[in-house]
Amino acid sequence: xxxxxxxxxxxxxxxxxxxVLYLNSxxxxxxxxxxxxxxLIAISxxxxxxxAMFGSLDENKVSVGKKEFKQRRFLAIICGIAxxxxxxxxxxxxxxxxxxLIGIVNxxxxxxxxxxxxxxxxxxxGLIAMMCGLPLFGGAAMILAAxxxxxxxxxxxxxxxxxxxxxxxxxxxxxxxxxxxxxxFASKAxxxxxxxxxxxxxxxLSSLFIIVRFxxxxxxxx
Amino acid sequence: MNLMAQILINVIIAFLAGSLLLGFHRKVxxxxxxxxxxxIIQYLLHSLKFFFKETTFPKTASIPFYIGITVILAIIWxxxxxxxxxxxxxxxxxxxxxxxxxxxxxxxxxSSGSPYGKLSCVRAVFSAAGELPLFAVIAVIFLLTGTMDxxxxxxYQSIHGPLFFQLPxxxxxxxxxxxxxxxxxPFAITKGKEIISGFETExxxxxxxxxxxxxxxxxxxxxxxxLTIFFGPxxxxxxxxxxxxxxxxxxxxxxxxxxxxxxxxxxxQISIAVICTVGSIIMIII
Numbered sequence: 001x002x003x004x005x006x007x008x009x010x011x012x013x014x015x016x017x018x019x020v021l022y023l024n025s026x027x028x029x030x031x032x033x034x035x036x037x038x039x040l041i042a043i044s045x046x047x048x049x050x051x052a053m054f055g056s057l058d059e060n061k062v063s064v065g066k067k068e069f070k071q072r073r074f075l076a077i078i079c080g081i082a083x084x085x086x087x088x089x090x091x092x093x094x095x096x097x098x099x100x101l102i103g104i105v106n107x108x109x110x111x112x113x114x115x116x117x118x119x120x121x122x123x124x125x126g127l128i129a130m131m132c133g134l135p136l137f138g139g140a141a142m143i144l145a146a147x148x149x150x151x152x153x154x155x156x157x158x159x160x161x162x163x164x165x166x167x168x169x170x171x172x173x174x175x176x177x178x179x180x181x182x183x184x185f186a187s188k189a190x191x192x193x194x195x196x197x198x199x200x201x202x203x204x205l206s207s208l209f210i211i212v213r214f215x216x217x218x219x220x221x222x
Numbered sequence: 223m224n225l226m227a228q229i230l231i232n233v234i235i236a237f238l239a240g241s242l243l244l245g246f247h248r249k250v251x252x253x254x255x256x257x258x259x260x261x262i263i264q265y266l267l268h269s270l271k272f273f274f275k276e277t278t279f280p281k282t283a284s285i286p287f288y289i290g291i292t293v294i295l296a297i298i299w300x301x302x303x304x305x306x307x308x309x310x311x312x313x314x315x316x317x318x319x320x321x322x323x324x325x326x327x328x329x330x331x332x333s334s335g336s337p338y339g340k341l342s343c344v345r346a347v348f349s350a351a352g353e354l355p356l357f358a359v360i361a362v363i364f365l366l367t368g369t370m371d372x373x374x375x376x377x378y379q380s381i382h383g384p385l386f387f388q389l390p391x392x393x394x395x396x397x398x399x400x401x402x403x404x405x406x407x408p409f410a411i412t413k414g415k416e417i418i419s420g421f422e423t424e425x426x427x428x429x430x431x432x433x434x435x436x437x438x439x440x441x442x443x444x445x446x447x448x449l450t451i452f453f454g455p456x457x458x459x460x461x462x463x464x465x466x467x468x469x470x471x472x473x474x475x476x477x478x479x480x481x482x483x484x485x486x487x488x489x490x491q492i493s494i495a496v497i498c499t500v501g502s503i504i505m506i507i508i
Contacts, residue, residue, distance in 0.1 A: 006370050008312045013282075018253055024484040026314045029301070033322060040290055047284035047335040181350065192344050197332040204328050208321035215357055216314060219364055 006216050013153070021090040026216065030087040030209055037205055038080030039072065044198040064196045068112045076199040079105040083206040087213055092150040095217065096171075099210060103129040103178040106203045107189050113194045121190030125180055132177025132191040139171025143221065156220045168221045175214045179207040225308075233439070236446075240438030241266035243445070243469050245406060250473030269434040277427030282335030291333060292425060292432040299439040306443050306450075310373040313360045316355075316447060323403040323440065324350050327412050330433070331421030342420035345411045348484050354492055355395040355402075356442045358499040362392045363451060366506055372450060379381055379454025386452040389497040391505065396448055398494050403444055408479040409487045440450045445469075 001032045007026030014021040047061040064072070079102055086098035107129065146163035158164070180188035192200050203213050245262040254261020296444065302319045305311040324346055329344030364370055366389065367378040377387055386393055402409040413420040422433055442465075449456060449464040456464070482490065 007314050029315050044287045047333055048387040049335050050282055051337050192347050198287055201329045203324050212318050212321055
């Protein structure tokens with residue numbers, strides 16, 4: 001299977017031993033987009049949530065404190081950079097590391113919020129992310145055991161064996177859990193109720209972009 | 223023709239055709255509900271009108287995201303035109319564009335500070351499951367044709383015949399996605415009327431203009447992709463007839479179906495995606 005058939009024409013490669021970094025239209029599109037969003041997060045201020053209070057004419061305003069703002073902005077930028085790395089890496093092991101880092105940072109972004117429902121949700125997501133670390137790394141290990149390499153460039157040239165397919169499917173479970181997408185998103189949705197729009201955006205953005213990239217990786221392996 | 227000229231012409235076509243198709247879609251819905259409905263050109267006039275109205279910014283908004291997100295939406299859909307009708311590039315990039323569209327729904331809703339936008343933002347996270355049928359469709363098409371390039375898929379169909387007849391379950395999945403993205407859809411939980419206009423509620427003036435401009439292009443591109451990847455090389459008249467027929471069908475569905483609650487909406491889409499993906503793979507193997 002040609003690697004160009006998935007994400008467009010190959011624009012260049014950087015061989016680092018057996019790991020070959022490669023760029024195509026899809027990677028550049030995802031990489032540039034995530035960097036634009038990360039730059040916007042770095043310069044954005046947060047919104048103030050305003051709700052009418054029941055039984056009176058007052059308003060309830062919820063905003064992000066300065067110390068919390070700085071902590072969450074730092075973690076959001078780290079999450080953006082980790083996602084950008086996952087978009088251009090040519091190595092399956094690096095991808096799993098970036099994925100694990102994104103999962104940890106996602107929990108960190110909401111753990112500073114003093115809101116019981118949000119913290120409960122982050123705790124549940126954390127448990128799922130932790131459990132899914134095993135299939136994530138285990139799947140990559142199975143592929144390594146079956147092929148002797150984790151370079152995507154090399155994997156594209158190797159015909160899929162049953163163990164490679166099984167490893168890829170196990171990895172899919174790991175990615176779904178770590179990124180908190182369906183059917184695991186129920187544990188994550190409450191996290192988005194917290195104020196701090198730019199920071200919670202990166203949680204959702206990183207999950208969706210990781211899935212787009214993993215679809216490409218999955219099809220390379222299959 | 224010069225590439226820049228091609229891009230410009232295709233963006234204008236996508237905007238005009240998309241706006242008129244959305245207006246037509248609304249007309250069909252109105253006639254099904256025994257109402258006269260607005261003129262077909264109404265959506266286009268609304269879109270243009272917003273570019274000349276005063277733009278205001280809520281004091282509570284997260285600036286510059288509140289502004290930037292609408293510009294990002296317009297840019298990604300112009301990119302969609304370039305990757306789709308202009309260069310016939312990779313379906314994976316279009317998949318990425320739909321992912322960013324979901325992010326725009328999410329951030330446009332949360333960045334204003336409005337509770338309606340916030341609810342829409344949380345629902346956007348749930349409704350990300352709506353992208354599953356798209357992922358499943360492109361994966362199934364790749365397994366059959368061996369390429370993600372739209373030009374490659376067209377070439378495959380010119381030899382083997384339309385994919386419409388070879389992958390009927392993938393067609394059903396993609397059609398579910400079209401219904402999901404159509405206005406007043408039973409799956410359109412991010413724009414439910416109980417949350418006013420959802421994530422668009424607090425965007426006024428030029429910012430709303432950008433959103434409506436992008437929605438027109440998004441609708442056109444969605445129909446264009448469906449017709450291209452399932453019917454292969456077809457003429458301009460073929461595209462026109464196909465798009466009108468899809469608007470009539472989705473108009474009937476949306477006019478007669480109430481909006482589902484978020485859980486039912488998500489589970490319906492996931493169920494359709496799983497059943498049709500497994501069915502399509504079995505059909506390819508057989």
